[in-house]
Amino acid sequence: MNGIYVIFDLYGTLVDWVKSISDFIGMFVSRNAVEEFFKCDIELVSSTTYRPYKEILRECLNRVAVKHNVILSRNLEEAFLLSFAKSPLYPDVVYGIKQLRNRGFKVGVLSNTDKDLVEITLCGLEDVLDFTITAEDVRAYKPGKEAFIRAYKILGITPLEAVHVSAYPQYDLQPASELGAKTVLLDRGYGYKWYVVAGNLLELADILEELA
Template sequence: MTRWATFDCFGTLVDWRHGIATGIELLFPGRGAELLEVYNRIEPQVQAEQPVRRYREVLAESLRRTAAEAGVELVPDDASVLGTGLPYWPVFPDVRPALTALREAGWRLALLTNCDRDLIGETQRRLAVPIDVTVTAEDVGSYKPGHAHFTRFASSFDATRENWVHIAQSHLHDMVPAQALDIRRVWINRHAEDHDPSIADAVLPGLGDLVATVERVHAS
C-alpha cells in the first residue's frame, strides 16, 4: 500500500513569515515585522473573497490593503514585490533532512499548497528533494482552509485515513480542515502558538523527529 505524507509548503517547509517581512522591509525599511502582522490578518480575507484569484494577485492585493491600513504609500508597481521574491524565500534547515528521511522510510511526498503552479514550481527546486504530487490553489480553484485540496488529493490518489498523514504549520489552514475530514495530522508548531493542540494527532516544534512521529501517528 502506498503511504502518503502530505505537507503544506509555506510556513511548514518554507519560511513564509521571513519572506513576507523581508519583502515588506524592502519597501518600508524598519516596518517589516510590524506590517507582517497586519498582512497576516488580511491575506486570509483576500483569499476568501475570491477563491479563484491567483496567489500572485492575492499577495499583491493583500500588500495593497496592508499599506492602506498602515497609512504608508505603496507605489502601484511595487505591489508585485512579494510574488517576485517568493521563489527565493528560505527553506527551513530541518526540511531537506526530514523529507529525505521520509522518502527513505518508504513514504511518498505531496504538497497541498495555497499557491500557483508556476510559483510552487520555482519553490520546489529549492527543496532539493523529489516531490511526487503537488495540488495547488490554482488547480482546485480555492484556498485552504477550504477542503478542496484534500478532497482532490484523496480522490486522485486513493488516499484515506489508512495510508495518509498530513503535516503542516498552520492550525487554521490545515489542522482544522484535516480534523474535519478525519485525516491523520501532525501540527508543526514552529512559533509556539497557543491554539488548541488536541485537534492534532501529534505536535512538534519542527521537523526534527518527523519520521518517528509520522510512523506513530499512522499506526495509531
C-alpha cells in the first residue's frame, strides 16, 4: 500500500465548513443567504484565475450581504475568515486518518485555501498528515485540472498512484476521475451520488484496499 497517496479535500470533507459558514451568515446576514454563498464559491473557483482564497471568501460574503441589504464592516469580514479557518473537524477524522496511515497509505489534503488559513484549520494535526497542498501552493483552484496536475508534480506521483476522497463530486471527484485517478465519495450528508461511497472514515481503509 505504500505507493498509494490518499488525497483528501479538506473543507466540507474533513472539517465542517457548512456549519461554520452557515452559523456566521445566518447570524450576520440571513439564513436564506447560505446556499447563495456556496453557489458563489463554486462559481468563482471554477472561473477565476488564481488569487488568494481570502479574496474569494470576502467577495462571496459581501455579494450575499448586498443582496440581502446588509453592510458588513471590515472587522466582520475578518471574523468571517477566522470562523471559516476554525471550521470544526468531523469526529471520525483523526482516528480514521491514523488507521489509513497504519495500513501504509500516504495521507494528506489538497485544498482550495491559503496557507495561513489552513495552518489555523489544521493546528495541532501537523503530525497526523503526510502532506498539505493548498491552492496557494499550486496557484490554481479545484475543480480546474491544473490544480490536480500541479499537486501530483509536487508529490512526485502520477494520477494512477492517487485516490481522491471528497464529499464533493463537482470540486474533486469528477476532475480527478477524468485525469485517471481513483475516487471515493465520503458521504457527509449533502445528497451527492458517486460510483464508490464511504459512509465515514472508518469504512474508508477497507474500501481503499479493494480499490488498490
